[in-house]
Amino acid sequence: MSYWKLGCNWGRGKPDFYSLLKEKRIVICGDHSMAKDDWVLICKGHDAAALAKIGSAPVPSTARADLREGFERLQITYDETNSVADAAKFYELTDPERFQYQ
Numbered sequence: 001m002s003y004w005k006l007g008c009n010w011g012r013g014k015p016d017f018y019s020l021l022k023e024k025r026i027v028i029c030g031d032h033s034m035a036k037d038d039w040v041l042i043c044k045g046h047d048a049a050a051l052a053k054i055g056s057a058p059v060p061s062t063a064r065a066d067l068r069e070g071f072e073r074l075q076i077t078y079d080e081t082n083s084v085a086d087a088a089k090f091y092e093l094t095d096p097e098r099f100q101y102q
Contacts (some may be wrong), residue, residue, distance in 0.1 A: 004032065007100065008049075013084065017074040018044055019054070022090055028076065029058040029083040036085070037067045046100045048093055049060065055087025 006027060008018040023026065027040050034040070036057050042050040060080040061067055071078040 001034070002033075002038045004034055005042050005043060006052075007043050007045070007079055009045060015074045016044060017070075017076060018042065018049060020070045020074060021088070022050070022063075022092075024070070025055075025086065025090065026055050026063075026064075026067070026089050027052050027058075027085045027088045029085055031081055031083070034058055034083070034085060038102060041101065042090075046102045048092055048097075048099050048101050051091045052088040053091075054085040055089060056085055058083035058085040058086075 008016050021042065034054060036054055038054045039070045040054065041048055042052055061071060061078050061082045061084050062080055062082060068078050
């Protein structure tokens with residue numbers, strides 16, 4: 001099991017995609033070697049917002065046709081090099097649990 005950090009704003013002024021992760025129960029792995037049962041700290045900027053436990057092996061984002069529109073709208077790379085993991089269990093942090101991760 002490994003631990004990772006995923007920011008939900010990829011580039012200055014780019015849209016925040018936290019709601020897409022939560023709605024689709026996915027973790028965007030990029031080209032990292034994330035795996036089933038790994039834990040991911042999901043951040044909005046420098047603010048820790050949630051923890052997610054990956055529930056399946058990552059696949060290329062193109063294997064999930066239902067993600068294409070959301071990825072394009074939120075300016076996330078939708079191709080074979082950008083992996084996603086399904087069935088993520090999300091644990092949103094409460095206000096007292098939130099912290100800054102810079």
